[in-house]
Every structure is written in C-alpha cells, then in structure tokens.
Amino acid sequence: MKPTTRLIAAGVLLVAMGAFASGQTPTVDWDMAAKIREEGLQRSQVMDIVGYMTDVLGGRLTLSEDMKRAQAWAKDKMEKLGLANVVIEPFMDYGAAWDNEYFSLQMLEPDYQPMVGFPLAYTSGTKGKVIAPAVIAADIQTKKDLDRYKGKLKGAVILSTPPYALDMAALTQGVSRLTADDLARLEEAVVPRPQRAPVTPPPPNPDLVKPEERLAFFRAEGAVAVLQCTGGQMGSVVGFSRPGANEDKWSREKTLATLPLIAVTPEHYNRMFRVLKRGIPVKVEVEVRNRIGEKVEKASNVLGEIPGSDLAGEVVMLGAHYDSWHEAAGASDTAAGCAVALEAARILKAIGAKPRRTIRVAFWGGEEQGLHGSREYVNAHFGNPKDPKIGAKPDYEKFSAYFNQDYGAGQFRGIYLQGNERVRRLFAAWMEPFRDFGMTALSIQSVGSTDHVSFDAAGLPGFQFIQDRIGGTAGHTNLDFYDTLRPEDLMKNAVVEAFFAYQAAMADERIPRKPLK
Ligand SMILES: [Zn+2]
Structure with missing residues (x-):
C-alpha cells in the first residue's frame, strides 16, 4: 500500500473503526x-x-x-x-530433565515374546536387566484393597490395569478427510451454550487410593517394575508421565522414588494377563535406563x-x-x-x-x-x-x-x-x-x-x-x-x-x- 493511501486511512481511522466487521x-x-x-x-x-x-x-x-x-x-x-x-x-x-536412554521388555515364559511399550516420563529405571515373575494387581481401588496384596509383590513385575479392550472397528478406519457435510456442520452458527453451573465435586472418598499412592505401595512392597495398558490399538499404546508428576513439578526426588512404570501395547499386555488368569506363570525380562537431570x-x-x-x-x-x-x-x-x-x-x-x-x-x-x-x-x-x-x-x-x-x-x-x-x-x-x-x-x-x-x-x-x-x-x-x-x-x-x-x-x-x- 502506498504511503498516501495509508495517511488517508489513518485520517479516517476513527470513522472506519471496525471496517473489517462492518462490510468493507x-x-x-x-x-x-x-x-x-x-x-x-x-x-x-x-x-x-x-x-x-x-x-x-x-x-x-x-x-x-x-x-x-x-x-x-x-x-x-x-x-x-x-x-x-x-x-x-x-x-x-x-x-x-528426563530422557529415556534404553528400554527392553520381553516375556520369557511360557513363550518368548518381545514386547512393545515404553516407560512413562518421569519414572525411574531398573537396576540393570531384571528377570521377574509377572503378578496381577489390577483391582486396587481403596486402601482396603491394598491389604490383599501386602507381602505378595516382592520382586514382581506388576500388571497394574485390567486387560484393555481393543476397538477392532477403529482398526479398519483409514485416514479421514472432512466431507462437505462435516464442513457444513462446522459452519452452522452456534448459539453459545449456556455456561453450566459449576458442579460441586462430591467430597473425596478418603478410602480411594490415588494412582501415585498405588505406585508408592508397589515400591514399598518391593516390586521391580509396573506395567499398564490404559489405551491404544493393535501395536500402539498411549502413556504420558508418572501420576503426580505435574503436581510435584517433575521433581527429581519424586522421580527417583518411583518405580519403572511401563505402558505396553494392548495385544502384548492382554496376552500376559490371560496366561496368568489360567494359573500359568509368566516370566518377564525388563531393563529401563533413564537419565534424570540433577537440578x-x-x-x-x-x-x-x-x-x-x-x-x-x-x-x-x-x-x-x-x-x-x-x-x-x-x-x-x-x-x-x-x-x-x-x-x-x-x-x-x-x-x-x-x-x-x-x-x-x-x-x-x-x-x-x-x-x-x-x-x-x-x-x-x-x-x-x-x-x-x-x-x-x-x-x-x-x-x-x-x-x-x-x-x-x-x-x-x-x-x-x-x-x-x-x-x-x-x-x-x-x-x-x-x-x-x-x-x-x-x-x-x-x-x-x-x-x-x-x-x-x-x-x-x-x-x-x-x-x-x-x-x-x-x-x-x-x-x-x-x-x-x-x-x-x-x-x-x-x-x-x-x-x-x-x-x-x-x-x-x-x-x-x-x-x-
Ligand atoms: Zn499437540
């Protein structure tokens, strides 16, 4: 735009305020x-x-x-x-700072199976390569539930969540482009939804065990690693960071005081779970090395x-x-x-x-x-x-x-x-x-x-x-x-x-x- 035009534009700015909105x-x-x-x-x-x-x-x-x-x-x-x-x-x-430097997880018994997964951020590593029995402790909700596992988890690799049900329909869905209908729906003028009245949360149940408390319990009981599967598809798994990491601001001390916590793909996790449910022992080999910042x-x-x-x-x-x-x-x-x-x-x-x-x-x-x-x-x-x-x-x-x-x-x-x-x-x-x-x-x-x-x-x-x-x-x-x-x-x-x-x-x-x- 030429300077002269700009000057005129500046001159009429007050009148033209909101020109973008008003139809120009x-x-x-x-x-x-x-x-x-x-x-x-x-x-x-x-x-x-x-x-x-x-x-x-x-x-x-x-x-x-x-x-x-x-x-x-x-x-x-x-x-x-x-x-x-x-x-x-x-x-x-x-x-x-936290970096994963090495990760390896295998099922050794009853059948050899290399497994796909990764350690969650801000968790600790193993002491070298560990071979340990897998144990299910996937139903801990309340403090009472903890009692059932006291003395039973020493030296174990814990399966800490229930089997994850795969959504087989999602497997067949390809990539999706927005259709003309999708775009039309997005373009519909929306009347702003009335603000919902803030819901008063129910008083916290003092008996409920928080995820970070459950992890602390596993560590106190002498477990060596914790596996979980809380989402994903065949071959893929989600997992973010140690529970409580955001609250304690990614603390080095808290990270070192946790256990290796590992997300495993549904098909591998579920397989171990089902074998254990048959009463057949599962032996796992796991090694995790993380680099944790000093300050x-x-x-x-x-x-x-x-x-x-x-x-x-x-x-x-x-x-x-x-x-x-x-x-x-x-x-x-x-x-x-x-x-x-x-x-x-x-x-x-x-x-x-x-x-x-x-x-x-x-x-x-x-x-x-x-x-x-x-x-x-x-x-x-x-x-x-x-x-x-x-x-x-x-x-x-x-x-x-x-x-x-x-x-x-x-x-x-x-x-x-x-x-x-x-x-x-x-x-x-x-x-x-x-x-x-x-x-x-x-x-x-x-x-x-x-x-x-x-x-x-x-x-x-x-x-x-x-x-x-x-x-x-x-x-x-x-x-x-x-x-x-x-x-x-x-x-x-x-x-x-x-x-x-x-x-x-x-x-x-x-x-x-x-x-x-
Ligand atoms: Zn993003």
Whole structure:
C-alpha cells in the first residue's frame, strides 16, 4: 500500500473503526497469493524440515536433553533461513530433565515374546536387566484393597490395569478427510451454550487410593517394575508421565522414588494377563535406563521473526508446540505444525515479502503438560488484562493475531473464528485464493486444547485452523512418526499460513478483537 493511501486511512481511522466487521470488502493480494503458491508448492522445503525434526531429532519431551538438542537445531535452522532475532527463550522453572536412554521388555515364559511399550516420563529405571515373575494387581481401588496384596509383590513385575479392550472397528478406519457435510456442520452458527453451573465435586472418598499412592505401595512392597495398558490399538499404546508428576513439578526426588512404570501395547499386555488368569506363570525380562537431570531447570520456547517495516513494533505470530511426548517422534503432534510455520516464514523470505508488521514464528515448549510455554510467553510479552496480577503490558495493543496448527497433520479446510464474528469477512476473503485446496469453512466455534488458547484467554486474537484428521490418531502414541504425514497437506498448510500471516501483517488495522469481558 502506498504511503498516501495509508495517511488517508489513518485520517479516517476513527470513522472506519471496525471496517473489517462492518462490510468493507477486505483487500486480497492475489499477486502475493500466486507468488506464495509457486514457492510453497513448487519449491517446498516443509518435508525436509519436518523430516529432520522427526527422523534425526526424534521425540522432544519438554526440557529433556533431546529437546535441548532439537531447540539448538531449530535456532540454527531459523537463522539459516534468514529469520532475525532468533532466540531460545526460557519461560519458567520446569523441573528436572528426563530422557529415556534404553528400554527392553520381553516375556520369557511360557513363550518368548518381545514386547512393545515404553516407560512413562518421569519414572525411574531398573537396576540393570531384571528377570521377574509377572503378578496381577489390577483391582486396587481403596486402601482396603491394598491389604490383599501386602507381602505378595516382592520382586514382581506388576500388571497394574485390567486387560484393555481393543476397538477392532477403529482398526479398519483409514485416514479421514472432512466431507462437505462435516464442513457444513462446522459452519452452522452456534448459539453459545449456556455456561453450566459449576458442579460441586462430591467430597473425596478418603478410602480411594490415588494412582501415585498405588505406585508408592508397589515400591514399598518391593516390586521391580509396573506395567499398564490404559489405551491404544493393535501395536500402539498411549502413556504420558508418572501420576503426580505435574503436581510435584517433575521433581527429581519424586522421580527417583518411583518405580519403572511401563505402558505396553494392548495385544502384548492382554496376552500376559490371560496366561496368568489360567494359573500359568509368566516370566518377564525388563531393563529401563533413564537419565534424570540433577537440578531444576527452565524450559524454553524458540522464536524467530521477519522484521516488519513501518509497523515493525506490531506483531503477527504463527506457530505450534515443538514439545512432544517421548515415545515417538511427535510428527503429527506437532513437528508438522512447527515445520509448517517455519516453511511459511521461509516462503515469505524466499519471495522477498516485505511485511509491514513483524511476523514472528514460535516453537512452544511445555504444551503437552498444560500450554505452559505459550501462556508464559503471552504473560511476559503482552500481559493479560483479565488477570489483575499480570495486567496488560505496553505491547498488548501492538499484537495483531496468532495462528496455530495442532489438530494433527491434516490439511487446513478452514478456520475456527474462536467466537469472534469481527474476523469473519476478513478470513473469508483470505481463504478465497485457496478454494481449490478445499479451504472454505468458517466456524464460529471456540476450540481448545492447544496454544492459541493462551492468546484467547488473554483477550488476544488467537486462531486454530480446521484440519482433516490425517495422522491425528497417531498423536500421543508410539506410532507418531514421519510416515503419518502427507506432504501435499503440509505444503498447502504452509502456503495458507504464509498468506494469512502476510495479509495480517499488511492490513491497515490489526485483527479486530472480541470485547474484553
Ligand atoms: Zn499437540
């Protein structure tokens, strides 16, 4: 836009307030859309970027040595791609780092069976290779139940959960694209649901045993390891961290004081369980080695930017969480989202875009444990007027919008407006050059569970794209690898994200906000 036009725009700003919302057709830079498409679809680097993250770097548990290595690579990569002000920025005291260095689990008797599983984060290791009988203790609910197992678990490997019923129907479901009907349903205007009255929780049953108490009991009884299966499919298993780890802030002492706690795939876990139920002994060999940090350290985010020109002090952000669980490479959850954001920035650099506002890419940490990285970043840089202890910082008014990818690795099919009707016309216009991608849906829904929530919670415009469910079922399992990703989906996402970032960075106004309640 020419300076003269800008001056006029500034002059009529008061009258034109809310122009985005009130019917003025937002400008769409079709020429720029063409350049972005050419660079992003014909010379894409997104699979090279996400391939390095997942194949070479692998799982990225917040604060682990693996994550520190991955963050160092990300900083270097951002710099090589020409981003400015690249920084690994600590956001809070997090706890002791934890890395799994070795894991092996076999059934030796009554039949040899190598087993698939992984140790939960923030658990301890075994003392070398241990061969031990498996014992079922899967029905402990109350303190009374503990009594039944006193003196019976010494030297045992414990099967601590009931057999896991496999959903065989889910096995036959392939990847799913959103259909026209699905998108129409998402687009239906939703009347905000009445806030449910807060439910008063029933008084805690003092007899109930908490998962961490059960684990402490197993350890006190002299068990050597604990196995569980609380979810998954054939060949895949979910498992996160030791119960109580979030509450004790990933404490080194608490981690060392626990037992090796191992998630096992349903078919292997259930097999042992059934054999034991026949009264036939099961002998297991297990070895776990974990590296546990010596001290409390700060977790970090990685950021880099394309500096703006006349509005450089204002910022448009795009990103995803870089941290993953440790059992797989965190490909769809969400190296893919980080690679898309970085590729979007690369595209803009490659075509020589000169955005007016600064475009900043964020690779968040601490998302999987509670959106910690993005929340602390928002608090530190922009503030939160809804929280009187934090308040709005000077940069609060200079923030435009944040765009996020974290609903798997599938293609963008539209965007959730997060309850903000003021952005409808704007986003409808910006999607127009990508109609052929199937990028068409606007949903007024407010969605959660990922980092745009940290912005939204502070009254700042933060958005998550509507995505096909590709690779999404692998998230949080031991199967979340590069193979779950579809190159064409990520290439298109990077193109769309680059264009949204560019348009937001060039618009006369910052992205309109919902009124602060
Ligand atoms: Zn995620």
